[in-house]
Amino acid sequence: MMSELALKVTGLAKHFGGIKAVDDIDFEVKKGEFVGLIGPNGCGKSTTFNTISGLLEKTSGEAEVFGNSTDGLAPHEIHSLGLTRTFQHTRLWKEMTVIENLIIPPRNQLGDNPLTAILHTLRPEHEKARLAKAWKILETLEITHIAHLLAGELSGGQSKLVDIGRALMGEPDLLLLDEPVAGVAGPLADSIFEHLRKLVNETGITILIIEHNMNFILRKGVDRVIVMNEGKVLMSGTPDEVRASEEVVKAYLGGDGEDHTLPEDDIESTPTLRMRNKRPFSMNRGIAGIALLLLSMFIPNLGWISTHGLLTGSSDFLDTFGAHIFDASMGDLWAGLHMVFLLLFALSQPIILYSLLRNSWRKTSLDDDAENLLLMSGLLIISGILLWLFNDTTSNELPFGAMMTMAAGAVMYLDYPPSKGGEEE
Numbered sequence: 001m002m003s004e005l006a007l008k009v010t011g012l013a014k015h016f017g018g019i020k021a022v023d024d025i026d027f028e029v030k031k032g033e034f035v036g037l038i039g040p041n042g043c044g045k046s047t048t049f050n051t052i053s054g055l056l057e058k059t060s061g062e063a064e065v066f067g068n069s070t071d072g073l074a075p076h077e078i079h080s081l082g083l084t085r086t087f088q089h090t091r092l093w094k095e096m097t098v099i100e101n102l103i104i105p106p107r108n109q110l111g112d113n114p115l116t117a118i119l120h121t122l123r124p125e126h127e128k129a130r131l132a133k134a135w136k137i138l139e140t141l142e143i144t145h146i147a148h149l150l151a152g153e154l155s156g157g158q159s160k161l162v163d164i165g166r167a168l169m170g171e172p173d174l175l176l177l178d179e180p181v182a183g184v185a186g187p188l189a190d191s192i193f194e195h196l197r198k199l200v201n202e203t204g205i206t207i208l209i210i211e212h213n214m215n216f217i218l219r220k221g222v223d224r225v226i227v228m229n230e231g232k233v234l235m236s237g238t239p240d241e242v243r244a245s246e247e248v249v250k251a252y253l254g255g256d257g258e259d260h261t262l263p264e265d266d267i268e269s270t271p272t273l274r275m276r277n278k279r280p281f282s283m284n285r286g287i288a289g290i291a292l293l294l295l296s297m298f299i300p301n302l303g304w305i306s307t308h309g310l311l312t313g314s315s316d317f318l319d320t321f322g323a324h325i326f327d328a329s330m331g332d333l334w335a336g337l338h339m340v341f342l343l344l345f346a347l348s349q350p351i352i353l354y355s356l357l358r359n360s361w362r363k364t365s366l367d368d369d370a371e372n373l374l375l376m377s378g379l380l381i382i383s384g385i386l387l388w389l390f391n392d393t394t395s396n397e398l399p400f401g402a403m404m405t406m407a408a409g410a411v412m413y414l415d416y417p418p419s420k421g422g423e424e425e
Contacts, residue, residue, distance in 0.1 A: 006206035012061035021047040023231035039228035084172035094152030102134040157188035286360040289412035296404035307346040373409030377402040
């Protein structure tokens with residue numbers, strides 16, 4: 001018969017020389033339970049996780065995952081039994097987006113084999129299913145709005161949620177979470193626990209979670225709490241039983257426990273970050289922006305000098321620029337400066353066009369590209385107007401191409417009617 005226990009720990013010990021970090025502990029976690037593992041700092045909670053998951057070799061004892069002994073198994077072999085764990089400090093791939101962080105961990109991907117990777121270049125069904133699963137997990141955790149942000153840009157609380165989502169992509173039956181709300185602001189910490197409770201109720205997954213703040217976890221709907229102190233299991237029981245235990249109060253506060261109340265929440269608050277809500281991708285705005293930007297590259301910005309002519313060398317840009325520099329009058333110096341702006345503008349257009357095409361292909365927000373276009377074209381237009389006012393140039397020499405570029409940026413940036421949601425930056 002299949003074991004009714006997700007995790008069984010018997011006589012588990014881990015010694016570092018003469019220090020007994022974990023000292024002969026026993027506890028069990030049933031399938032579908034949401035269990036908290038609590039205790040003062042340094043009591044051996046994380047060492048227990050590291051020993052169970054195979055990161056540390058145990059000194060003695062045994063850990064069974066769904067009835068299977070973990071003796072002699074490497075971490076990836078223990079993972080194959082259905083156990084996944086996270087760490088107190090998130091270890092996301094910071095140069096990848098959130099959605100990319102989620103689609104990498106699943107097991108048995110055909111991409112691991114060079115031959116199948118070549119034969120499946122057009123995103124086969126299993127790839128589509130993996131991507132759909134990643135989006136579903138993001139929806140469950142309510143973080144779809146950060147899917148295309150780089151992991152390195154996330155706040156601490158967002159990183160914790162992504163780390164949990166990445167762990168869920170491995171389809172664990174038993175999930176060990178090491179202080180997932182450490183350093184997270186109170187409201188987001190509450191939200192994380194609500195999501196975990198929902199996962200247990202709806203999927204039947206088993207969760208064992210380390211938390212240092214006792215008063216916090218006792219209010220968060222866990223089924224049972226295991227209390228550790230000085231490397232040993234002090235007690236195991238319901239939140240009410242733990243709250244009423246004098247031994248637990250002594251472990252947290254010291255002394256005889258009389259006239260003491262348990263500590264209030266000490267979850268650290270993190271500074272409130274200002275978020276910029278970027279508009280989601282719009283195919284219509286993307287196509288219009290690309291078309292206008294391409295057109296602007298053929299429209300003159302100074303006489304007959306356009307971006308296309310300047311970059312292909314078919315214009316008289318260098319001769320005109322040299323004539324102004326060698327004359328060196330105040331008017332010529334300003335004209336030369338304007339032509340420097342024109343050169344920078346012309347070089348920026350193909351770079352922004354590449355970024356715009358890339359973001360359109362990936363269906364990510366176009367706001368950054370729009371802002372870059374507005375900035376570069378705005379500088380050239382202002383410079384061109386000053387040149388026209390103070391340098392006796394003709395209206396034909398105004399930067400009409402930059403005006404078209406500004407229109408491209410405005411088309412992508414304006415949002416009528418405003419779309420709901422978006423991507424938080």
